[in-house]
Amino acid sequence: MNKANVIKLSVGGMSCAGCVAAVEDSLKAVAGVEQASVNFVEHTADVTGSMTAASLIDAVVAAGYEAAELKGTDEETDEKQAAELIYYRQLLKKAVVAAVVGAPLFLMGLLGAMPAMSGGGRLFWFFVAVLSLFVLIYSGGRFFSGAWKSFRNHNANMDTLIALGTGTAWIYSVLIVLVPTLVPEQAQHVYFEAAVIIIALINLGSALEMRARGKTSEAIKRLIGLQPKTARVVRNGQEVDVPIEQVGLDETLRLRPGEKIAVDGVVIEGHSSVDEAMLTGEPMPVAKQVGDELAAGTINKSGTVLFRATRIGKDTALARIIEMVRQAQNSKPAIGRLADRIAALFVPTVLIIAVLTFLAWFNFGPEPRVAYVLVTTMTVLIIACPCALGLATPISIMVGVGKAAEYGVLIRNGEALQRAGQLTTVVLDKTGTVTEGRPAVTELVALDGDQQRLLQLAASLEAGSEHPLAEAIIAAARERHLELQLVQNFSAIAGHGVQGEVNGQRLLLGNEKLMSEQQVDVSTGLDQAQRLAGQAQTPVFVAVDGVYLGIIAVADPIKVDSKLAIERLQRAGLKVVMLTGDNRATAEAVARQVGVDEVLAEVLPGDKSDKVAELQSRGEVVAMVGDGINDAPALARADVGFAIGSGTDVAIESADITLMRGSLHGVVDAIEISKAAVRNIKQNLFGAFIYNSLGIPVAAGLLFPFTGLLLNPVIAGAAMAMSSLTVVSNANRLRWFEPKGKR
Amino acid sequence: MDGLINLLALVLIGFIVWWFWLARSQGVQAKQEAIDVIVDGGVYTPAIIEVSRGHTVVLNFIRRDASPCAERVIFAELGVSAELPLAGSKQVALKLDDEGEFEFTCQMGMYRGKLIVK
Numbered sequence: 001m002n003k004a005n006v007i008k009l010s011v012g013g014m015s016c017a018g019c020v021a022a023v024e025d026s027l028k029a030v031a032g033v034e035q036a037s038v039n040f041v042e043h044t045a046d047v048t049g050s051m052t053a054a055s056l057i058d059a060v061v062a063a064g065y066e067a068a069e070l071k072g073t074d075e076e077t078d079e080k081q082a083a084e085l086i087y088y089r090q091l092l093k094k095a096v097v098a099a100v101v102g103a104p105l106f107l108m109g110l111l112g113a114m115p116a117m118s119g120g121g122r123l124f125w126f127f128v129a130v131l132s133l134f135v136l137i138y139s140g141g142r143f144f145s146g147a148w149k150s151f152r153n154h155n156a157n158m159d160t161l162i163a164l165g166t167g168t169a170w171i172y173s174v175l176i177v178l179v180p181t182l183v184p185e186q187a188q189h190v191y192f193e194a195a196v197i198i199i200a201l202i203n204l205g206s207a208l209e210m211r212a213r214g215k216t217s218e219a220i221k222r223l224i225g226l227q228p229k230t231a232r233v234v235r236n237g238q239e240v241d242v243p244i245e246q247v248g249l250d251e252t253l254r255l256r257p258g259e260k261i262a263v264d265g266v267v268i269e270g271h272s273s274v275d276e277a278m279l280t281g282e283p284m285p286v287a288k289q290v291g292d293e294l295a296a297g298t299i300n301k302s303g304t305v306l307f308r309a310t311r312i313g314k315d316t317a318l319a320r321i322i323e324m325v326r327q328a329q330n331s332k333p334a335i336g337r338l339a340d341r342i343a344a345l346f347v348p349t350v351l352i353i354a355v356l357t358f359l360a361w362f363n364f365g366p367e368p369r370v371a372y373v374l375v376t377t378m379t380v381l382i383i384a385c386p387c388a389l390g391l392a393t394p395i396s397i398m399v400g401v402g403k404a405a406e407y408g409v410l411i412r413n414g415e416a417l418q419r420a421g422q423l424t425t426v427v428l429d430k431t432g433t434v435t436e437g438r439p440a441v442t443e444l445v446a447l448d449g450d451q452q453r454l455l456q457l458a459a460s461l462e463a464g465s466e467h468p469l470a471e472a473i474i475a476a477a478r479e480r481h482l483e484l485q486l487v488q489n490f491s492a493i494a495g496h497g498v499q500g501e502v503n504g505q506r507l508l509l510g511n512e513k514l515m516s517e518q519q520v521d522v523s524t525g526l527d528q529a530q531r532l533a534g535q536a537q538t539p540v541f542v543a544v545d546g547v548y549l550g551i552i553a554v555a556d557p558i559k560v561d562s563k564l565a566i567e568r569l570q571r572a573g574l575k576v577v578m579l580t581g582d583n584r585a586t587a588e589a590v591a592r593q594v595g596v597d598e599v600l601a602e603v604l605p606g607d608k609s610d611k612v613a614e615l616q617s618r619g620e621v622v623a624m625v626g627d628g629i630n631d632a633p634a635l636a637r638a639d640v641g642f643a644i645g646s647g648t649d650v651a652i653e654s655a656d657i658t659l660m661r662g663s664l665h666g667v668v669d670a671i672e673i674s675k676a677a678v679r680n681i682k683q684n685l686f687g688a689f690i691y692n693s694l695g696i697p698v699a700a701g702l703l704f705p706f707t708g709l710l711l712n713p714v715i716a717g718a719a720m721a722m723s724s725l726t727v728v729s730n731a732n733r734l735r736w737f738e739p740k741g742k743r
Numbered sequence: 744m745d746g747l748i749n750l751l752a753l754v755l756i757g758f759i760v761w762w763f764w765l766a767r768s769q770g771v772q773a774k775q776e777a778i779d780v781i782v783d784g785g786v787y788t789p790a791i792i793e794v795s796r797g798h799t800v801v802l803n804f805i806r807r808d809a810s811p812c813a814e815r816v817i818f819a820e821l822g823v824s825a826e827l828p829l830a831g832s833k834q835v836a837l838k839l840d841d842e843g844e845f846e847f848t849c850q851m852g853m854y855r856g857k858l859i860v861k
Binding site: 010080083084086087090142145146147148149150151152153154155156157158159206209210213326327331332337339340343344345347348351352355356358359362363386387389390391394395413 | 745748749752753755756759760762763764766783784785786788790809810811812817819822824826828829830832848850851852853854855
């Protein structure tokens with residue numbers, strides 16, 4: 001058996017399609033390479049064969065390009081965590097250095113023990129000026145370099161404000177030390193301690209914020225942590241443990257009790273039960289036998305199985321879930337747009353306010369004017385915090401989307417998260433959503449008493465259909481070992497039934513409407529049909545050569561928790577509508593059992609989205625919950641489309657929200673998490689707006705004419721450092737959120 | 744003297760308005776299909792990138808700034824975002840079929856860049 005080793009490389013230096021061929025050729029020339037394909041858009045290469053990454057990198061470099069191995073998501077995360085830890089320590093160190101210099105000066109100021117600006121005192125201040133310059137460079141250098149780079153690019157950011165605030169304070173203080181007579185005696189005050197302590201506080205705030213931000217991505221880390229590092233592969237009849245990156249497609253893997261599943265695959269031998277709760281939120285283990293799919297990251301409970309790898313690396317359901325959650329966490333909903341627009345204008349506006357503050361105090365302020373001008377202008381620059389404003393939305397989205405993933409709910413983007421909190425009506429497709437979606441034949445009513453023939457003819461005709469009812473009828477025929485006959489001239493009549501020829505007889509199968517349209521008299525079967533429908537069974541009429549032959553009753557069992565989940569939806573103030581192509585009597589029987597508010601029955605598949613639009617035109621904000629394939633247009637039309645996945649199938653493109661387990665509880669969970677996240681965003685935005693719109697005028701000295709009070713620039717620095725930390729901490733509260741109601 | 748200081752302050756306001764809002768820096772025209780964007784010191788360099796409509800452009804973000812603000816780039820209008828590894832690079836491929844200006848920012852909107860599709 002081939003050792004199908006797949007290595008993914010990042011390739012640099014390719015500028016044209018010709019480079020693609022050159023890189024591919026260089027890779028193919030490496031001994032052991034079976035296949036090499038280069039993706040120009042992604043600048044990556046996938047190489048299959050028995051070779052090492054180093055030999056491939058050498059070959060690409062020899063061809064004049066650059067290459068590096070792309071590793072799994074967990075290694076990326078380890079590197080990221082290591083880099084973050086280093087940065088965190090640097091920030092703390094810088095904060096401590098600045099605090100060690102600033103705190104004694106600050107205390108001396110408070111105690112009134114500052115040396116005078118003459119004689120030996122001046123010498124002391126010279127020393128402080130040099131020391132604080134060192135601190136500004138070491139602890140605050142990044143603000144100054146960032147401010148300068150931004151400025152050159154016609155951009156202004158938080159660095160600009162901090163650099164201008166502390167820089168002005170330092171320069172003014174140095175001038176006072178050098179030429180004290182420049183200002184009146186009562187204004188001969190220096191602000192070295194303010195500049196240094198502000199730098200200390202902002203570094204400390206950044207470090208704490210970074211810690212708190214790390215917690216916001218815990219959901220992703222938990223998902224990444226599900227991926228095992230090794231797998232037991234069967235090669236040449238031997239079972240060997242290999243690193244996960246070396247598992248190839250179609251390889252056979254051994255899975256023992258208690259082990260995590262390494263890659264996606266299909267069981268080829270044995271049976272077991274698998275705990276999929278970590279991906280789907282489904283608490284009950286799922287039975288697996290030959291032919292069943294296994295998902296990477298889930299845990300084998302009891303049996304030992306052999307399985308064939310069908311998806312590896314970044315293609316596994318787990319990897320795709322991680323990618324989808326990451327993408328969603330980085331998207332922004334409409335609610336954050338205003339904050340974004342303000343953030344873009346914020347810093348230059350604050351600069352203008354600072355100049356206006358300067359002018360106001362310069363022209364109308366009391367003496368010593370120059371000291372008041374400096375303190376107020378510096379405080380305005382320091383207190384303004386664009387970060388809190390910019391962070392308010394994305395940080396809550398990050399935690400909210402991660403929280404939803406914990407419950408097996410994949411939210412596609414921030415927009416969907418926001419809209420899910422505003423829903424007023426939930427439309428549920430019946431088959432596969434409210435019910436199991438696995439209909440079974442429950443009764444055969446043959447007019448001539450020959451149930452076998454009725455079922456045999458119906459199953460032969462349905463062999464050409466893909467409808468769930470057809471599957472039930474064919475399965476029933478197979479159970480009874482009935483032989484299916486060849487069908488000719490088959491055609492499906494959407495929403496009504498099917499027709500075709502079997503043994504030269506024209507067969508018609510479908511609902512009552514189809515029979516009356518085709519002028520088949522079914523009056524003798526109507527009582528039976530009504531009785532069946534009243535028991536939530538779907539009566540399927542069968543006619544041969546235009547003559548009514550009998551009824552096949554098919555029922556789809558209702559999911560055990562549908563009723564409870566619908567009650568939760570109603571308790572959350574939502575109207576619940578059930579939509580189905582089924583006949584009215586059957587639909588109403590199901591509706592009675594689960595307690596929905598309204599039933600829309602006998603809706604043709606193509607009309608489902610019109611029904612959604614109709615509800616929207618009544619002013620409702622509508623969610624459509626369906627299987628994601630048959631209901632795609634209705635899902636797309638709805639304000640929020642929920643696709644109910646089967647297990648770990650996440651390839652549902654038309655949905656805003658994908659539920660990884662079949663339970664309707666996921667819909668309520670998603671709505672409750674969305675409401676909590678939007679509430680959190682509003683708190684954050686409100687807090688950030690209020691902070692800035694109160695903080696800046698107070699810093700400018702608006703209270704001074706009434707109270708004689710001015711804000712100390714050091715207090716402004718502390719407030720600024722705390723403001724983004726508060727936003728991040730508030731978003732972190734979402735991590736403890738739990739959906740209400742019994743699940 | 745006071746008049747001069749007042750005048751200078753007003754000129755400074757004018758300069759802020761002109762420099763940060765009115766004066767646009769020169770964009771880099773992406774003649775090739777791939778272009779490097781350095782993420783460092785609070786700015787994307789180049790911050791303005793002109794691309795032709797209908798082509799796929801690959802932006803290769805090279806992150807040098809360790810600050811967590813720099814860790815994500817978001818193209819909000821295009822629904823695209825990417826996590827940028829520190830001291831590494833990340834390619835973002837975009838097929839731009841519509842003319843217009845599309846901003847890309849960090850999560851907080853402090854790093855700002857613009858794609859101009861012509």
